Every structure is written in C-alpha cells, then in structure tokens.
Amino acid sequence: MTAAEQGFPAKEQAPKTIYLKDYQVPPYLIKTTDLRFEIYEGETLVSAMLHLYRNPAAAPASQLTLHGADLELVSIALDGKILGADDYEFGEENLTIFNTPAEFKLLTITKIKPESNTSLEGLYRSRTMYCTQCEAEGFRKITYYLDRPDVMSEFTTTVVADKKFPVLLSNGNLIDQGDAENNRHYATWHDPFKKPAYLFALVAGDLAHIEDSFTTCSGRDVTLKIFVEPKDLDKCDHAMTSLKNSMRWDEEVYGREYDLNIFMIVAVDDFNMGAMENKGLNIFNTSCVLAKPETTTDVGFQRVEGVVAHEYFHNWSGNRVTCRDWFQLSLKEGFTVYRDSEFSADMGSRTVKRVEDVTLLRTLQFAEDAGPMAHPIRPESYIEISNFYTMTVYEKGAEIIRMLATLLGKEHFRKGTDLYFDRHDGQAVTTEDFVAALADASGRDLTLFKRWYSQAGTPRLHITDHYDEDAQEYSLTIKQSCPPTPECQEKLPFHIPIAMGLLGSAGDLPLYLKNAEPDFETGDNTHKVLELTSAEQTFVFERVQEKPVPSLLRGFSAPVKMHYDYSIADLIVLMSRDSDGFNRWEASQQLGLHAIHQAMKVYQQGGDLKNWALEPDLIAAYRSILQDDSLDKAMVAYMLSLPSEAYLSELADLVDVEAIHYSRTAVRIALAHALRDELMRVYQDYDHQQPYSATADAIAARSLKNVALGYLMLLNDDALVQACEQQYRTSNNMTDVMAALTQLVNSSSPLAQQLAVKALDDFYQRWQHESLVVNQWLTVQASCVLPGTLATVKKLQQHPAYDGKNPNKIRALISSFCNGNPINFHANAGVGYEFLADQIIALNSQNPQIASRLLTPLTKWKKYNVQRQSLMKAQLERIMAVSDLSKDVYEVVSKSLV
Ligand code: B3K
Numbered sequence: 001m002t003a004a005e006q007g008f009p010a011k012e013q014a015p016k017t018i019y020l021k022d023y024q025v026p027p028y029l030i031k032t033t034d035l036r037f038e039i040y041e042g043e044t045l046v047s048a049m050l051h052l053y054r055n056p057a058a059a060p061a062s063q064l065t066l067h068g069a070d071l072e073l074v075s076i077a078l079d080g081k082i083l084g085a086d087d088y089e090f091g092e093e094n095l096t097i098f099n100t101p102a103e104f105k106l107l108t109i110t111k112i113k114p115e116s117n118t119s120l121e122g123l124y125r126s127r128t129m130y131c132t133q134c135e136a137e138g139f140r141k142i143t144y145y146l147d148r149p150d151v152m153s154e155f156t157t158t159v160v161a162d163k164k165f166p167v168l169l170s171n172g173n174l175i176d177q178g179d180a181e182n183n184r185h186y187a188t189w190h191d192p193f194k195k196p197a198y199l200f201a202l203v204a205g206d207l208a209h210i211e212d213s214f215t216t217c218s219g220r221d222v223t224l225k226i227f228v229e230p231k232d233l234d235k236c237d238h239a240m241t242s243l244k245n246s247m248r249w250d251e252e253v254y255g256r257e258y259d260l261n262i263f264m265i266v267a268v269d270d271f272n273m274g275a276m277e278n279k280g281l282n283i284f285n286t287s288c289v290l291a292k293p294e295t296t297t298d299v300g301f302q303r304v305e306g307v308v309a310h311e312y313f314h315n316w317s318g319n320r321v322t323c324r325d326w327f328q329l330s331l332k333e334g335f336t337v338y339r340d341s342e343f344s345a346d347m348g349s350r351t352v353k354r355v356e357d358v359t360l361l362r363t364l365q366f367a368e369d370a371g372p373m374a375h376p377i378r379p380e381s382y383i384e385i386s387n388f389y390t391m392t393v394y395e396k397g398a399e400i401i402r403m404l405a406t407l408l409g410k411e412h413f414r415k416g417t418d419l420y421f422d423r424h425d426g427q428a429v430t431t432e433d434f435v436a437a438l439a440d441a442s443g444r445d446l447t448l449f450k451r452w453y454s455q456a457g458t459p460r461l462h463i464t465d466h467y468d469e470d471a472q473e474y475s476l477t478i479k480q481s482c483p484p485t486p487e488c489q490e491k492l493p494f495h496i497p498i499a500m501g502l503l504g505s506a507g508d509l510p511l512y513l514k515n516a517e518p519d520f521e522t523g524d525n526t527h528k529v530l531e532l533t534s535a536e537q538t539f540v541f542e543r544v545q546e547k548p549v550p551s552l553l554r555g556f557s558a559p560v561k562m563h564y565d566y567s568i569a570d571l572i573v574l575m576s577r578d579s580d581g582f583n584r585w586e587a588s589q590q591l592g593l594h595a596i597h598q599a600m601k602v603y604q605q606g607g608d609l610k611n612w613a614l615e616p617d618l619i620a621a622y623r624s625i626l627q628d629d630s631l632d633k634a635m636v637a638y639m640l641s642l643p644s645e646a647y648l649s650e651l652a653d654l655v656d657v658e659a660i661h662y663s664r665t666a667v668r669i670a671l672a673h674a675l676r677d678e679l680m681r682v683y684q685d686y687d688h689q690q691p692y693s694a695t696a697d698a699i700a701a702r703s704l705k706n707v708a709l710g711y712l713m714l715l716n717d718d719a720l721v722q723a724c725e726q727q728y729r730t731s732n733n734m735t736d737v738m739a740a741l742t743q744l745v746n747s748s749s750p751l752a753q754q755l756a757v758k759a760l761d762d763f764y765q766r767w768q769h770e771s772l773v774v775n776q777w778l779t780v781q782a783s784c785v786l787p788g789t790l791a792t793v794k795k796l797q798q799h800p801a802y803d804g805k806n807p808n809k810i811r812a813l814i815s816s817f818c819n820g821n822p823i824n825f826h827a828n829a830g831v832g833y834e835f836l837a838d839q840i841i842a843l844n845s846q847n848p849q850i851a852s853r854l855l856t857p858l859t860k861w862k863k864y865n866v867q868r869q870s871l872m873k874a875q876l877e878r879i880m881a882v883s884d885l886s887k888d889v890y891e892v893v894s895k896s897l898v
C-alpha cells in the first residue's frame, strides 16, 4: 500500500523506516563538546564548540551531516572562519557542512525557544524551571550534533541565567561559578566521562534540595542531592534512602562503584515518562521521586524505590557501557529492569515482587507481542524510536536476562557481568557483545539462546505427562511453538529454561532425571531447571514412587504461555502446598480463571449471574488461604485477587467485554458471600490506628485488609459502607484513604453513592494544592465502572485541576479511562473510541510521544467483535487522515491498519 493509499498526506513523503542492517559507523567522532547556554525569557542561545575528527574506523569523509531539529542557526564557524551559505546545506532535520578537514573545531550558535517546546524533548520549560530530556534523539533540538549513541564526547557546559533561577546544573562536577551582567549568573560543569549526547542534561530553576552523602566501597565520599520545588522538600526522604540502598546494593551484588563526586536528582512536573539517567544528574517525573505517607500510596512508595534504583543502576548498565545504536535499547533497559527488579526483591519480598512483575508482563507485554506493534527485544526496524520504549524492550528484555541468570547460575552470571563491564567500559556496544561476555565467562554456548533477541511473539508450551507405576518412571513431554508476528511467520525453537519440581502426597519429591548429571550446584534435588531447546523434548524422571502433581515453570522461569491439563484437585494441591510461592499464586489464578470462565459461559448463553455460586472445593481452597498464617499477607492478598479484566482480555481470542466484566464481578460477589466471616475478621483484626510505616510487612497487612474491604463492599451492606467511609475519613495514610474512596466510588449501593459524592468533594478541597494527589483523584473517577464515567471524564477535562499539557494529568484522566476501564471505554457504540481519537489528534502536534502512547487501546481492534472492530478502525482511519501527522503517531496507526 502506498503512503497516499494509507491516508498519509500526499504532498509529504511517508516517514522513513530505519533498519538495523543499515548500521554504519559514524564518519566523524567528537573529542570534546563545549556548550554555553544563555537562557533568556522566551529564547535561549546555545553556543556549541565541537572538536571533531575523522573516525579511523570509517571511510574518509570530506563532508559532515549533523542532526538538528527546530533550531534557528545564528552563526557557524569552522576553525574560526565564519562559513557562508555555500559552505553548508540544510536538510530535513539535518545540516551538511562541505569540505570538512580530517580534524577541526566547529562553533555553532543556535537559538531555541524552550518556552514553546510542548514536546517535552530537548530543552523545555516546566512550571518554574528549565530542564532537558535528550533520550533518544532530543539533543538535536538543542544544537547541531552527531546525535547518535556511538558518538561519545567529553562535555563541558556553562549555563548563564537570571538570578531568579539560582540553581544551575549540568552533568559532572561543578568547576566554576560566578556573577554575570544584568543580575545574571553562571555555572560551569565538567563531566570527565565520555558520553553520548542522549545523556546530557541541564537544569535551571528556583529549587530547594536535601543533601546527604555516601561513602563508596573504596572509601570515596559522594555528595547526594535531591532538588525539588520548595513546597515538596518534605517528600524527598524516601527517594534519598532508596538511592543510598541502591548504591550499596550495586556494590555488593554487581561490584559496581559510583564514579563521580556528586549525584543529583531533580524532580520535574512535566515529564513524558518516569525518569532519565543523565550522567550524574538524573531528571525525574515528580511522581517517581516525591513520597510521604499522607500523599502517597504504598504502590507510589514502591515505585519511587524502584525508579530511583533503576536510574542509578543505569550509571553502569547504560552510561559507562552504552548502546551502539537504538536497536540495542534492551541492552541497557532489559538489563537495568532486571537489576532493579532484583534490588526490589532483596528490599522486600522476592515472591511478591515476582508476582507483580509477571502480572505486568502477562497483561501488557503479552498483549503487545500479540498485536500489530509486536517486535523482538532487539527490533530490526523502526520509524520513530520513541515508539520502542516498550514493555517488550523493557519487561520482556528483563525476562531474557533473568533466563540467562537462571541458565548460568549465580556465580557464572556474575563472572559474565564483570567481564561485560570490564571489557566494554567506555564503549557503545551491542546485545551480541553482552551475550558474548556471558558465554565467554561461563563457557556456555548461547547460540540458540540468542533467538530470544531476534524473534518476537510469546512462545507456547504444551506439556503432557505419563506415569509408569511399574517402572516408577514419570515423563514430561514438552512441545513448544510460537505464533507468527509481523516480522516473522515461522519461528525457530527457543532455548527455554523450565524450573520445576514434583509434588507427592508428603511434599516435594526428589528428582532423578534419567541420563543427567547430578545437580551439584544447587545441592537441592527437589528443584530442577529443564532446558528445552527443540520443538519437542521428553524428560524422564526415575524412582518416582507415586503419581506426582508437577509444579512447572516455577518462579515463571520463562516468558511463555504454558498449558498443562491440571485438574481442579491438582490446582488446589499446588495452591495450598507447593514449595514455590510463585506457583502457589499461579494456581490461585488458574482456579480463579476456571470459575470466571464457567460464569462467562452462563452469561454468554443468556443465563442469570445473580446468586452465582462457586464450587464448594474452590471456596474451601480460598478459605484455607485466608486461614494460612504461614503465608505472607501480601501473597494472601494477591492469591485472593482474581485475574484482572485486562489479563482475561489478553487470554481471549475474541474479547467479550461485558461477559468478562460481569462474570468476574459475579465470582467476586460469590466469594464475598461465601467468605464473609473470614474477610470480616481480616478487616476487623487490622489496627486502623497504628502509625504508618512503609516496611514490606506493613504494606502487606494494608493490602490484605484493603482486598478484604473490596470484597465486603460487594455485599451492599450499609454498616460496611459506613465502615468504609470511616476508613476514608480517619486513615492516616493515602493507601487506606484511596482504597476506601475507590470502593465508595465504585459501589452501586445508594448509601455509598451518596457518601462518594461527599468524599470526592472533600478530597479535592483538602488536596487541591498537591498536584500528584489530585492526579489520584482524577484516576479514581476515570476508573469508575458504573455507567456515566465518560461524561465525568469530559467534565473533569474542564476542571481547574486538569491541565491537558501535563503528561501526568493526561495519564491520570485519559489513560485511566481508555486503558483501565474497559466496560465504559467500549460502551455506547464507540463514543469512547471517538473520544480517544479526539485526544490523540489534539496531542499529535503538541506532544507526539504522549499522543502515540495513547493509541494502544485502539491498536487492539482486531480482538473485538465485528461491530466494535469497525468502530475502532474508523477512528484509526480518522487519525490517519490528519495532516501533519507526527512520525510517532503515523508509525503506530499505519502498522495497526495493516
Ligand atoms: N532511559 C529513559 C527512557 C527515555 C525515554 C525516551 N523517550 C528512562 C529509563 O528507562 O530509565
């Protein structure tokens, strides 16, 4: 199909596709980069002195093409000589300079307008401060440059601004500062570490900060500073503690020491994503730094800890060793997500963290892998790289590293990462280099494993078993397959580690794998990692004295969809006594799925789900979880929580939105009735007056109590509604306040509805000056499952609390409705789809990255019934017809319409 046929404006070319196979080394390299920013109200002048030299690894070039976008060139000089119009030429987003010598200094002066930069990429203004976001290709919006990660340079940066911006920051160490004319001042920063331009950062603002210090393992003192708007100074402690814990953990677990004398974090309100790992000067979305019990939920606290760690860990996995090109993004992102996830597991509960990560992966990443934007963790091509900061590159990327760690074992994996960091320190490398270091250090052949980097899609495992009582042999036959994805129809088998055990009547059975070496490393003969490397393999266990229940894919040892024909009785056994905590939870989810699927059949046949009852064994199983004191309360909470509507949709070939919603609700109501007494006990035993603490145990106790409240509120009992309202009014922390408010807002009981209106009003009055808290207030309303929510969302767009330019507000209101509220988003013949398309069209020119991200729910149109398909597709076509469509939106829409 031509671009015109696809609706792309005829006068323009369809955006270009970039291919990994076309990679070429840069013709020039940049030894040093000296920048001077003169910040004035309305415009900023950027002087850039680049010391360029021909790349010895490239064919000698005598012209140089620099990247540049939305820049006004004021002057350009080569080795001190001002260039004339014939000496260079402007292209689309670039500037070519002719007759360039082997080595030279290029001075450019450009003018930019941060105040009108709404894309939040490059240098922009957020409320009272100036800040930057350069990854992936934002530096070209600051000055003409070789804006690619394999060009690494030593940066010196001077920032000059009015004294009403007292804090002037950039990467590295402060080497000079002082006054300038007209009540202005300057600061000069030097970063001794060579870095690509995407890690550049600058901040100028009236900021307050907290300060601490960290002594590294070699005894160096590092100053730690967190900068925020003065009103937020009381919300920085948790981020600081998380930072210090991360620094220590990276020394202990990976042998990585911090390298500069100062590490700074700045919190910014307008930010496209969570945070950015700029060298020595991390810039964070306020939502990922600020936390205090009164304003922040437990999930918020955990997010701060995780994101602070993630960005800090990038100092090695990303900054010291960086990516050769953007196809290698998972080299730094997958590895760093794996690192932050292990850190969080060590700080709290390993099993709980695993359940959370897998839930995210199976709902969002699996859906991505099954949709039109599916791509391998190392994509082969892209139109706009910003579209590839995905669940696949991040979360599936982390799973690939986790599998490598499982296959190599702890010791070899650490040897491998040590070798990787040593071998490539200061370089821009590829995922091949990473795997090669692991293979070299461990002596393992990882050739087959590398298919995980090049093949997209979620592999399926189909497992059958056979028990031969006479021979006392038990065999598992495992078949693998992988559905086609846009880039590849026929997949080769993956190398899949399958952690497993066998449950007998008295516990885990010892495992004697036929024809295998004894497992010396773990010293544990009840747990094994089987390695599947072909389309079908059979593993035989000897000396098995009874027919076992297999516990498969323990800890979710591979990102696959597994099928084994478990009976309800098997699942109950696994849920109540598997030694693998993750698989206990997994069994609870399978039981929940079974119940929901039964209810769905009734719903789809026009049956009545009122008074839907559950099978007695199932109720008994759930009851026993509630009574099991040995279980972590957070695990009890997760085991009691049924699979989400999003996960149920991902599992379905054809999504029946109403059947999923009403059946899931019916099962929840049935559980609430059956377990009323136990749930009441959980709720009442909880001491609502205890002081807040953010320890894993305290978080777990709150989550279980609030899960119980969620079930109890389904009973529509006025006394319980009153208790919920009391929790809303009297709690000393945002977790409990939000849990109660969410229940009131979503309850159909008339009393709850009345109380919800009051509570929402009271909440806003109380928190209107706390932007992040107001976001939670927007989300709770946008997520309401009762009818009429779209009208509420539209009304809230006009509310003074809403700001259609701020990504956090857009996420809180628009994304929460379109992604998190299927029963309303898909209601009323497509009005939700039209609403979303309107938002995307409005955002397309204002903030293309956010516009493109919002598209996700429409890209899944093929999963719905014919009527919905055509309504969703019509909206995609409407977006496609917009003139001046950004590359970001064009790529996702055009791929979705194929
Ligand atoms: N590396 C950044 C993401 C940048 C996204 C640019 N569109 C944050 C992170 O993953 O740590």
Ligand code: ZN
Pocket (backbone or CB within 6 Å): 310, 314, 332, 333, 336
């Ligand atoms: Zn990252």
